[in-house]
Amino acid sequence: MEVHQLRYALAVADERSFTAAAQVLHVSQSGVSAQVALLERELGLTLFDRSARGVRVTPAGSPVLDQLRRALTELDRVRAVADELNGLVRGTVSIGAVAGLGWPAFLDALQQVHRTHPGLELSLREAKSVDLQEDVAAGRLDLAVATWVDRPREGLGSWVALEERVIAAVGTDHPWAGRSRISPADLLDQPVVGLAPGTGMRSSYDAMMRAEGLPAPVSWEVTLPTTARALAARGLGVAVLTSSRADLPTDLVRLKINSKHATSRLGVVWRTRPAPTAGARATLEAFREHLAVRS
Structure with missing residues (x-):
């Protein structure tokens, strides 16, 4: 063969x-x-x-x-x-990333690897965080930028790039637009715009509500944060997002959610066994240089 x-x-x-x-x-x-x-x-x-x-x-x-x-x-x-x-340093490196990740630091890291190691063939696939971690563990991806609540899947190496908060985002004409914070229970009185199960944002929202002893309803279930923001901007619901991804639109009001459980982590995961190839290590080094301990 x-x-x-x-x-x-x-x-x-x-x-x-x-x-x-x-x-x-x-x-x-x-x-x-x-x-x-x-x-x-x-x-x-x-x-x-x-x-x-x-x-x-x-x-x-x-x-x-x-x-x-x-x-x-x-x-x-x-x-x-x-x-x-x-x-x-050549070969292939298969990279995964959460869907819609337009973080400049992430793109800068990819650009650096591409320029520094022209013999290295990079590929990128976007998916849900839970699927990305499964694919890294199974060897279908070498590494991935993913999100998790407490810790990533067992058996994966990881480090945290961003400590995020779960926040609510509403349009400027929403009744909550004049507020600066809400409680988790307040979300039960509004249609929630949330991401699909398996995404880091949805896992964080579900975990927060579960820890508060509350249900976690979602009226509008979407794939990308951009869609969630667009729906909230039009007054169709309250978008539940993470803080670093709710900064771009000017037509949204961000609201802090008063819960010690309103946390999420964005970071990099990779397989530790077998050890990463030279190409994967070079990519991890670039990610750490550009992504680690950023806010």
Whole structure:
């Protein structure tokens, strides 16, 4: 079996689509299909169920793909060790970030890595914090900028870039616009605009309300903070956000929530075993330089 066949099969498993895998790999869909079929023939088993509804990993394919992922990780580590001995930093680094993260410090860090290590191929995928941490733990991502309430997923290395507060944001014509703070219980009297489950903001809101012994209703469930802010600006509800992401709009009034549990953390997570590659370490160093202990 060829190394590129393993990469193709894992891309199909991750994307759950031959077409999407081909786009990620920058090859033709027919090429991916043909190489995966050759791999299946050599292994003597079917890795994927193909149907009009999509592509699914077969029960027999799941443990084989897990082993293939581990094998590729070790092959990449061999290359990384050789590169380090030759004084090179190259290869690939897969980075994850919470959706809608336009933080200049984050973008500056990416730019620095790109300029400093031109032989390093960077990729970026946005997703929910819970999914990002799962993907880092599974080896689908090398590192990620994610949020958590108390601590990230067990087994991941991490450091905190920002200590945030959970706040409420309302339009300038909202009845609360003249206030500077509210209680968690006040949120029960208003339609809440919140992010989807699995996002750091939603987890922080749910954790705060749970700690206060209150339900955590959400009337408007959205994917991005920008959408939440836009709905609140139009008087459709009270957006529950974290403080560092509620600074941009001038048509919103920020309200402190009086709760010692109204906290959230934004930081970087990575796998500690196996140890990060040279490329991942270079990226982590750039992130720490630009992101750590910023407000």
